[in-house]
Amino acid sequence: MAQKNPDHARGPAKRLRRMHQWLERAYGPQQWWPAKTGFEVVIGAYLTQNTSWRAVEKSLKNLQVADAMTINGIRTLSMSELQELIRPSGFFTRKAPALKAFVSMLDSEFEGSLDILADMPTNRLRKRLLELPGVGLETADAILLYALGHAVPVADEYLRRVVERHGLFTKAPKKNRGGYEALVSLTRAAFAEDAARMREHLYGEFHALIVAVGKAHCSRTPSCQGCPLARDPHLG
Numbered sequence: 258m259a260q261k262n263p264d265h266a267r268g269p270a271k272r273l274r275r276m277h278q279w280l281e282r283a284y285g286p287q288q289w290w291p292a293k294t295g296f297e298v299v300i301g302a303y304l305t306q307n308t309s310w311r312a313v314e315k316s317l318k319n320l321q322v323a324d325a326m327t328i329n330g331i332r333t334l335s336m337s338e339l340q341e342l343i344r345p346s347g348f349f350t351r352k353a354p355a356l357k358a359f360v361s362m363l364d365s366e367f368e369g370s371l372d373i374l375a376d377m378p379t380n381r382l383r384k385r386l387l388e389l390p391g392v393g394l395e396t397a398d399a400i401l402l403y404a405l406g407h408a409v410p411v412a413d414e415y416l417r418r419v420v421e422r423h424g425l426f427t428k429a430p431k432k433n434r435g436g437y438e439a440l441v442s443l444t445r446a447a448f449a450e451d452a453a454r455m456r457e458h459l460y461g462e463f464h465a466l467i468v469a470v471g472k473a474h475c476s477r478t479p480s481c482q483g484c485p486l487a488r489d490p491h492l493g
């Protein structure tokens with residue numbers, strides 16, 4: 258009698274945790290987010306919406322040259338000046354007011370301090386971020402994790418594709434809030450057996466690794482040859 262492949266006995270969360278191990282071996286430590294300060298992470302999280310990181314880097318360089326990569330820098334720039342500096346990232350007429358609104362919230366509610374903001378309980382803080390203009394679920398969670406040090410998973414389109422293509426859900430997660438939260442819940446479950454003190458690091462590395470494999474192999478048209486996840490027997 259043939260033995261069953263042990264992977265068939267794995268639940269979706271355990272399979273996703275195993276994928277993390279494959280990606281970690283293939284790509285090594287990612288050490289995300291590429292920023293020197295928490296506020297630079299915040300700026301990057303806003304600017305990277307609907308654009309490439311290469312475009313974001315041009316905007317970040319403009320802000321650095323203008324000595325505006327700080328809370329006070331964004332605060333003191335006029336709206337038109339900020340729009341011009343971040344123009345390479347696209348949607349600058351929307352992103353500039355959104356950045357201004359973030360700083361305004363810091364000033365009016367948290368004494369202009371990211372540290373004071375970060376002290377808010379995670380659930381309340383996530384809710385407050387989502388009330389800001391220009392902040393969706395992925396942006397809020399990226400800020401929570403990479404800028405404010407809260408252990409929350411970040412889900413993106415690359416993760417949705419991996420989950421769908423590897424059949425981790427019975428039905429593919431939709432591109433809506435319910436689908437996003439399902440991906441977050443799956444990621445939480447995947448790392449539930451890891452020490453709580455390690456989860457912030459693990460969530461950060463996992464998201465970065467998913468982006469790495471997504472860019473290399475899991476775009477709109479999958480390219481599975483050489484993919485570290487191609488060994489998954491459930492790959493559709």
